[in-house]
Amino acid sequence: xxxxxKNDHRILVLAxxxxxxxxxxxxxxxxxxxxxxxxxxxxxxxxLGHKLAVENIPAGRDIVKYGFPxxxxxxxxxxxxxxxxxxxxxxxxxxxxxx
Amino acid sequence: xxxxxxxxxxxGRKGIRNVVLVAxxxxxxxxxxxxxxxxxxxxxxQVVGFSGCFPSDYGQDMMAALCTHPNVGAVQLVxxxxxxxxxxxxxxxxxxxxxxxxxxxxxxxxxxxxxxKAGRDWVQQTQxxxxxxxxxxxxxxxxxxxxxxxGSDATSGITGNPAAGVAFDxxxxxxxxxxxxxxxxxxxxxHVMADRAANADLRPAIIASVDKAxxxxxxxxxxSFSNGNATGGLSTIEEKxxxxxxxxxxxxxxxxxxxxxxxxxGGLYLLDVVPDGPPKYGYPNINDTAEIIELISCGxxxxxxxTGRGSVVGSAISPVLKVCANPETYTRxxxxxxxxxxxxxxxxxxxxxxxxxxxxxxxxxxxxxKTASEDLGHAEFVLTYKxxxxxxxxxxxx
Numbered sequence: 001x002x003x004x005x006k007n008d009h010r011i012l013v014l015a016x017x018x019x020x021x022x023x024x025x026x027x028x029x030x031x032x033x034x035x036x037x038x039x040x041x042x043x044x045x046x047x048l049g050h051k052l053a054v055e056n057i058p059a060g061r062d063i064v065k066y067g068f069p070x071x072x073x074x075x076x077x078x079x080x081x082x083x084x085x086x087x088x089x090x091x092x093x094x095x096x097x098x099x
Numbered sequence: 100x101x102x103x104x105x106x107x108x109x110x111g112r113k114g115i116r117n118v119v120l121v122a123x124x125x126x127x128x129x130x131x132x133x134x135x136x137x138x139x140x141x142x143x144x145q146v147v148g149f150s151g152c153f154p155s156d157y158g159q160d161m162m163a164a165l166c167t168h169p170n171v172g173a174v175q176l177v178x179x180x181x182x183x184x185x186x187x188x189x190x191x192x193x194x195x196x197x198x199x200x201x202x203x204x205x206x207x208x209x210x211x212x213x214x215x216k217a218g219r220d221w222v223q224q225t226q227x228x229x230x231x232x233x234x235x236x237x238x239x240x241x242x243x244x245x246x247x248x249x250g251s252d253a254t255s256g257i258t259g260n261p262a263a264g265v266a267f268d269x270x271x272x273x274x275x276x277x278x279x280x281x282x283x284x285x286x287x288x289x290h291v292m293a294d295r296a297a298n299a300d301l302r303p304a305i306i307a308s309v310d311k312a313x314x315x316x317x318x319x320x321x322x323s324f325s326n327g328n329a330t331g332g333l334s335t336i337e338e339k340x341x342x343x344x345x346x347x348x349x350x351x352x353x354x355x356x357x358x359x360x361x362x363x364x365g366g367l368y369l370l371d372v373v374p375d376g377p378p379k380y381g382y383p384n385i386n387d388t389a390e391i392i393e394l395i396s397c398g399x400x401x402x403x404x405x406t407g408r409g410s411v412v413g414s415a416i417s418p419v420l421k422v423c424a425n426p427e428t429y430t431r432x433x434x435x436x437x438x439x440x441x442x443x444x445x446x447x448x449x450x451x452x453x454x455x456x457x458x459x460x461x462x463x464x465x466x467x468x469k470t471a472s473e474d475l476g477h478a479e480f481v482l483t484y485k486x487x488x489x490x491x492x493x494x495x496x497x
Contacts, residue, residue: 014257022253023332024444048427048444049253049332049407063334066256066345068291070338083334090335092286092313 008033011052015067020051020083022065033080040080051083063088103465105237106172106229109197113237114169115400115465116142118416119226121175121218122166123148124189125182131203131211132177135218141476142469144222145415149482154183156487157358157374162189164359164396167196170416172229174198175218180206199225237465240274240365244461245394245402246346247280249387252331252407252425256342258453259405259424259440264348265454266403266461267367271350276362278397279347280370281390282312283383287337288344297351297366304355308371318378327408331425346405357488358393370397374486381483388412388479391419401464403457411435413472415480420460420470422453437471 007013010033011021027033029045036054046052051065057077062069074089081087105113121132121144129148136144147165149158166174166189174193178186186202193200201221205214246263248255267277285292289309296302324336333339353366362368372393373383384390387404391414394402401418404410409428413419423429426441433439438456442448464470 012257022257047332048425051253051332051334065338066341068288068337068341070287070341071335084332085329085334088334090337092336 006037007035007054011035013054014065017067018064019053019055019057019061020063020065021054023048023050023052035080038079042080042082044082046082053077053079053081053083055079103237103239103462104234104467105465106169106232107235108169110167112169112398113235113241114171115237116170116417117172117229117232118142118170119144119173119175119222119229120166120171120416121146121177121222122162123150124176124178124184124186125152126150127152127179127182128177128205131205131214131218134211134215135175135177135222138219139222139226141478142473143226145478145480147415147480147482149184151484152182153484155484157485158482159185159189160359160487161392161396161482163192165392165416166193166200167198168395168416169398170400172198172232173225174200175222175225176200176202177214177218178202178204180204199229201225239270239462242270242461242465243276243278243362243398243400244270245278245280245370245391245397245399246405247387247390247394247402248284248343248346248405249390249412250406250408250410251328251333251339251342253333253342254331254425254441254444255405255407256339256345257424258443258450259407259422260342260345262438262440262443262450262453262457263346263403263405263422265450266457267346267348268350269454269458270461271348271365271367274365276365276368276398277348277350278356278362278368278370278394278399280394281372281384282308282369283316283373284336284343285309285340286313286316287340292344292347292352292369295350295352297353301352301354305352305369308355308369308373311375312373312383315373315378315383319382331408346403356397358485359396360488361398368397370394375489376486379486383485385483386481388414388481389483392480392482401461403461405440409435411472411475411477412479413470413475413477415478418464418470419472419477420457420464421472422457435471435475
């Protein structure tokens with residue numbers, strides 16, 4: 001696990017080359033956090049286990065976590081954006097969001 | 100380290116439990132089985148069975164593997180009398196394994212009341228006989244351990260699953276047999292995984308097993324991805340898979356097993372739970388318990404269950420060791436958990452620490468300790484229709 005000192009202590013970049021980080025403890029809506037040396041305001045509350053973009057990710061590019069692709073960006077994803085089912089698509093089975 | 104003590108079986112395997120199974124051979128006999136088991140303590144006498152009335156090679160294979168599992172000491176079979184299950188064949192397999200077996204056919208003995216009485220009498224007598232049998236020492240190398248994750252969230256892949264992987268590496272190093280599954284939750288990792296094949300023949304077989312799972316799930320319309328997974332921060336099957344894959348550790352993969360098959364020797368095995376051929380009978384495994392039961396059908400003495408959202412299940416036959424990946428879940432549900440892997444996130448432990456703790460807890464199960472789910476009386480069981488696995492999978496190097 002690689003931890004960037006330029007990042008808020010509540011986020012964890014799991015492997016070199018990852019373009020998303022995992023949240024270790026809740027970040028509240030409106031909080032300004034440090035990401036790769038930039039100050040970014042997080043618009044919504046994000047809980048443990050959710051992901052943030054740690055760089056600007058153009059639509060179509062692989063989302064990389066654990067050092068491996070976990071799908072691709074369905075839209076342009078700016079630095080600090082919540083990365084989840086709304087903007088990250090599987091290259092395998094589509095996820096059905098039931099709620 | 101104190102030695103594990105276990106019950107020796109005729110086939111050379113040893114059991115860390117000495118359970119009496121009360122097994123229904125069709126749903127119509129289920130109530131009688133529950134009533135037979137009712138007066139006995141939860142862990143000592145357990146109810147399992149096959150609900151379907153139509154013939155099933157898979158059901159026969161699974162019941163034979165489970166009724167001759169090393170943790171099983173004796174079996175009471177209960178038949179209604181008109182179902183298609185081949186009870187004589189199953190009873191013979193159990194008898195040949197050296198275990199006491201009794202068959203009660205409800206229609207022959209005079210109905211529910213008579214069947215319950217006959218079953219309780221036999222179980223009481225047999226249980227006291229098998230518990231009086233001497234135990235012998237058991238080495239870690241003789242253990243067969245399965246692993247599964249369920250109720251996963253994004254912490255599963257960061258703490259619990261890599262810690263289970265550390266435990267697997269330690270166990271494989273000691274010569275134990277470790278089994279991970281299921282190919283539907285390894286979609287997206289097939290190429291990384293194939294690089295760990297112990298021999299060249301196995302490499303394409305690993306990729307093919309995951310491709311088969313992807314096609315099967317696509318045909319079913321849903322992948323192995325639940326709403327709770329998404330709430331917990333997981334976005335795609337690949338992401339869930341990479342987290343799940345971490346349970347397998349770093350060892351070479353020695354072979355692929357199918358349900359109801361035992362490994363030829365120690366090492367790390369992939370359990371391929373998806374049937375060959377076109378999709379039939381629905382989902383390969385309808386829930387976590389179906390996966391646990393298939394791991395146990397391969398001889399697993401115990402199963403490591405990593406959970407983030409907080410599963411509570413145990414299992415019939417073999418203890419389920421609950422490793423909680425999420426520190427918030429652990430705080431809320433600690434009574435159901437055996438190991439707190441979430442403390443890795445809070446800086447209280449390393450993955451190595453938690454992996455070592457998992458191995459110690461598994462060994463302690465052979466020294467008289469119980470898991471949280473055993474203490475709470477969990478003994479879940481499910482067995483559905485599935486296409487039977489081919490008898491000779493051809494993926495064992497030895």
